[in-house]
Amino acid sequence: MNFDFSDDQKLLKESVKKMLSDKCDLGRVRKVLDGDQPFAKDVWDALVEMGVTGTAIPEEYGGLGLGALELCVVAEELGRSAAPVPFSSSVYLATEALLVAGTEEQKQAWLPKLASGEVIGTFAMAEGFTAASPRTVEVAFNGGKLNGTKVAVPDGDIADIAVVLANTGGSGDKALSLVVVDLKASGVTIEPVKTIDPTRSHANITFKDAPAELMGTEGEGWANTGTVFDSAAVLMAFEQIGGAEAAMWMARDYALERYAFGRLIGSYQAIKHKIADMYVKLELARSNCYFGAMMLNDKGAELPEAAAAARISATEAYRYAAQENIQVHGGIGYTWEADTQFYFRRSKLLALALGSALEWKDKLVARLETRNAA
């Protein structure tokens, strides 16, 4: 039984943690919240310098060729520090989509640049206030041109390229395909949008005859998105437990500092038990995340269920820790000055990023039913 990260992976985790605690404390996150920079460029540069943007990219495409486990430990630390960087968009989504569906030329064109941080990528899916699916996606790809509007694209105003889920006219699930588009090319209009979490920039992107390239086989876009999202779900779940843990300790530290009615608030069970519940949810999620990491790394048959379990439990752990952290803080927790908001905002942002827990629960049960029928 060896259900743990290796010493090398733990070392990597520590070095990312150290870099982030030097360069990306919550004061740095606040600068992005209050300022007009869309992200923390210095933190991003430091991550690039450490080579972590190329962690899971094979060596032949300029990456480090390490497994998914290395990426998981990096993700947890990014979550802990609530880092305002486009890591998930570029690494879990754009890079992963190219690895899953890109043609050889596309991989050669983009992966080395994504690895070196020269290019930032993203993944554009949503079009309106509803879950994206073959029934709702209308952005159309036809004759090498892309038309329509994608909304709330993560890091849409930062990214250089986007993988876009587009309608190519097939029927049912075959209606959709993945295409890659250079966001600096003509026919692309980018407008930042107001979201619940200004520390992670989002934009609406309108394509008007924007040149784009089909990735992989036409009609496979929905299936490929599923594959990309399974691996992204595991990585994002690590980010979520990193954040959940940080929020839990913030609540605990405050409970050991604040007096009410002549006692530390941490001596009241309503508060103690709340924080104990944060821990219970966190550890359940962490265990599910570990199994997700293992399945992702081994390309195991149980990845779809494992990814969903990691995603669902990590979403719940972060939701609870972030929202109850504010409650533990009382009035001060609801102010602009307080740091509680960073986890609160981020927890909901990440909860919706790959589709909500409602979608994932339904997907999970469908997978269990399929396995059961087999």
Place this chain on the structure above:
Amino acid sequence: MDFNDTKEEAEYRAKVRAWLDQNAERKKSSKDALPSLGLEEALERARKWQATKAEGGFACITWPKEYGGQGGSSIHNVIYSQEESKYLVPSGFYAIGLGMCVPTVLAWGTEEHKERYVAPAIHGDEIWCQLFSEPAGGSDVAGLRTKAEKDGDEWVINGQKVWTSGAHYCDYGIVVVRTDPNVPKHKGLTMFIIDMKSEGVEVRPIKQMSGESEFNEVFFTNVRVPDSNRLGNPGDGWKVALTTLMNERLAVGGGGGADWEELMSLGRESELEQMAAMSNGAVRERVADWYVQTQGLKYTRFRTLTALSKGQTPGPESSISKVVSAAKMQDLGSFAMDLQGQAGIIRDREVSPQGAIFQNQWMGGAGYRIAGGTDEILRNIVAERVLGLPQDIRVDKDKPYNELPK
């Protein structure tokens, strides 16, 4: 990351399997179970199996060799349990004694105690119970009132225990009593080994809400116990009890019973709003939630095992297990009954879906959330020991026991 055995673990597993193949019948499916029997016969069946295990060298695997254990590691123990669960073998009766009481004797007993009691326990000849809880205190067990007074080289015990699982068939027990009421409550306790057949011990079964009688009241009237049966010094009873309680928190867990798979199969067979219940969103959401919890607990155990396998001390993560599994047990039972329509109230092994497993665990869950540390006490433990939050205010901490309000 992998779930593989080390070479040594794999060899041990192979040895366990070979032995189980020769001595027990392999389950045909995970649902296979031994026929249920009356108490006497079930006890006999369990005794035989315990003796077989002891002879084969697979009973009390982690206990020291000199007292009849195997001197094995925790991971050996886990490997054995994993393999044993694939066979049709009796369970129960021994969990409290071998999981909690005799380990306390091993930790605190004299050489004579260990020589006398350990081997018969391993062989299944003597069964033990835990006599801690009283009407005056379960969570606050140190508030107990049963007293022992010294008389020559004997102690005379008077008082009452309650909720004592298995007292009606046990041979021995460990009993914690008050030997000094003039000091604060934790300081005046002492632990004894007690022969349940002693004169003045009276066991009265308690009928549980579920209808079964698994626990008892135990009355002590001038019960004489030799001083040589004492575990630890007079006044050290609380420290000794903590050893037992630590083992209890390790032993309680898992839970068993119906889980998401059973709920899914019920959901396929029952209807809601004129469709299979499994196509209902609320049902799907619950199945997903419980699947995620069950998996989370399973992989939490694997994290603990990993530490054991590497010879490290496990982290505190296993402390979440009972809080999660007890609530799941009760809630899942209740929800499954909701899926059975108005007939969901029927609790009859013969007719209720899946042998009334859901009705039974809805009932049983109510007890499981209390036994071995209530939900609230377990949350206190996580908050205080894992997260370093302050202890509850204890108004009785420094006052002599006999000055406390009762």
